[in-house]
Amino acid sequence: MTTLRMEEGAHAVLARNDRGGYTVPTDRLYPFQWNWDSAFVAMGFATFNVDRAYRELERLVEGQWDDGMIPHIVFHVPSDTYFPGPDVWGTRHRILTSGITQPPVFGMALRHVHEAALANGMTDAEVRTRALFQAALHSHRWWLEARDPDGLGLVSILHPWESGSDNSPAWDEALARVPTTTTTTIRRKDTGHVDAAMRPRDEDYQRFIHLVDVYRDCDWDPKRQWAKAPFKVADVQMTAILARATADLMHLAEALGTDEDRAGLAQMRRRLVDGLARRWRPDLSRFVSLDLISGADIEAPTQAGFIPLVALALDGAQQSAITAEIGRWLDGMVVGVPSTPAFSPAFEPKRYWRGPVWAVINWLIADGLRLNGAEDLARRVEQSTVQAIENAGFCEYFDPTTGEGLGGDTFSWTAAAYLALGRRR
Numbered sequence: 001m002t003t004l005r006m007e008e009g010a011h012a013v014l015a016r017n018d019r020g021g022y023t024v025p026t027d028r029l030y031p032f033q034w035n036w037d038s039a040f041v042a043m044g045f046a047t048f049n050v051d052r053a054y055r056e057l058e059r060l061v062e063g064q065w066d067d068g069m070i071p072h073i074v075f076h077v078p079s080d081t082y083f084p085g086p087d088v089w090g091t092r093h094r095i096l097t098s099g100i101t102q103p104p105v106f107g108m109a110l111r112h113v114h115e116a117a118l119a120n121g122m123t124d125a126e127v128r129t130r131a132l133f134q135a136a137l138h139s140h141r142w143w144l145e146a147r148d149p150d151g152l153g154l155v156s157i158l159h160p161w162e163s164g165s166d167n168s169p170a171w172d173e174a175l176a177r178v179p180t181t182t183t184t185t186i187r188r189k190d191t192g193h194v195d196a197a198m199r200p201r202d203e204d205y206q207r208f209i210h211l212v213d214v215y216r217d218c219d220w221d222p223k224r225q226w227a228k229a230p231f232k233v234a235d236v237q238m239t240a241i242l243a244r245a246t247a248d249l250m251h252l253a254e255a256l257g258t259d260e261d262r263a264g265l266a267q268m269r270r271r272l273v274d275g276l277a278r279r280w281r282p283d284l285s286r287f288v289s290l291d292l293i294s295g296a297d298i299e300a301p302t303q304a305g306f307i308p309l310v311a312l313a314l315d316g317a318q319q320s321a322i323t324a325e326i327g328r329w330l331d332g333m334v335v336g337v338p339s340t341p342a343f344s345p346a347f348e349p350k351r352y353w354r355g356p357v358w359a360v361i362n363w364l365i366a367d368g369l370r371l372n373g374a375e376d377l378a379r380r381v382e383q384s385t386v387q388a389i390e391n392a393g394f395c396e397y398f399d400p401t402t403g404e405g406l407g408g409d410t411f412s413w414t415a416a417a418y419l420a421l422g423r424r425r
């Protein structure tokens with residue numbers, strides 16, 4: 001069980017980061033509403049305030065574009081502590097947003113919040129879930145049309161920021177092809193809040209902003225972006241989250257959807273599950289993403305290779321192989337699962353997505369392990385996450401070799417993970 005003092009601490013982090021129905025990931029470093037952060041945060045709120053959990057999702061869909069995309073940032077209120085702000089994105093939605101998206105945890109969160117609402121006997125649960133269900137369905141259709149136009153059964157990211165794992169070694173080769181030239185002047189703010197050694201490098205930022213420049217020049221039109229994209233990766237983490245969220249929407253659709261919704265979702269899920277299953281590599285004991293520009297598998301070991309656990313029922317041989325591989329990555333670590341394993345040449349235990357442990361990733365991995373019958377390992381991952389937070393606080397991420405808390409402190413999604421995972425101990 002979690003301790004009462006820490007639970008109160010988690011509630012206090014969420015209260016401190018509340019900006020009026022939505023939660024910033026942390027003060028100053030991330031001063032707006034972020035897409036997948038908010039979905040995890042909604043599940044955290046669902047443990048003690050279901051009305052507020054719904055609000056988190058409702059405020060996020062204020063930023064949804066007419067074509068269905070839910071952007072990665074909604075700039076509800078101005079702030080000068082973050083770069084790139086709305087002027088760089090230059091999008092034209094009713095309210096200011098970025099122009100790219102993030103992992104669609106939204107559908108998973110919606111089912112979670114709906115079930116909490118029913119358990120609490122909330123009278124407006126059905127009306128609120130129904131509206132959000134339509135938003136989620138629209139966004140899933142956008143994903144398949146805009147990001148899998150060739151019907152691979154895998155959705156692609158056009159920017160590393162979309163993956164949420166910005167500077168993961170998984171993107172190194174693909175990103176190296178992106179020029180470092182930009183038409184936008186880069187004025188990084190992140191390194192004023194957090195030690196530069198824990199953040200992406202300047203060269204990464206030049207490439208990140210080059211991509212923003214290219215897509216802004218496409219007027220954020222999905223077809224033009226697809227044609228012009230200098231970075232295009234069919235990502236197994238993104239696809240797995242979309243497939244799982246689709247299954248969660250199918251569950252909601254049993255009571256709240258039409259026959260057409262149910263058939264559409266079932267077809268979508270089948271396509272994604274089949275696409276993902278083809279990405280299993282028995283020699284690596286994990287799944288691999290596909291670089292659509294070079295045509296090559298991305299074999300760099302990162303946490304993404306395990307995320308398909310949330311969406312697929314693996315066979316016995318795959319289950320034993322993947323659990324043994326996760327065990328190998330945990331070996332010698334104070335806290336796991338590292339985002340890059342210590343045996344990889346790319347491992348940097350303090351630099352953002354190149355080694356550190358992220359509570360929400362462990363939340364997904366543990367959930368997927370449990371779905372695949374690996375209860376003991378699921379509990380081990382959950383318990384070490386809760387323990388790391390109790391030792392170091394609600395930090396953005398943790399050094400796997402020492403357990404030290406890193407990045408921004410008082411992080412909303414770490415507080416949410418503590419509340420959700422602590423209940424399962």
Ligand code: DGY
Pocket residue numbers: 072083161166190
């Ligand atoms: C950042 O600015 O570091 C974000 O991860 C991009 O969304």
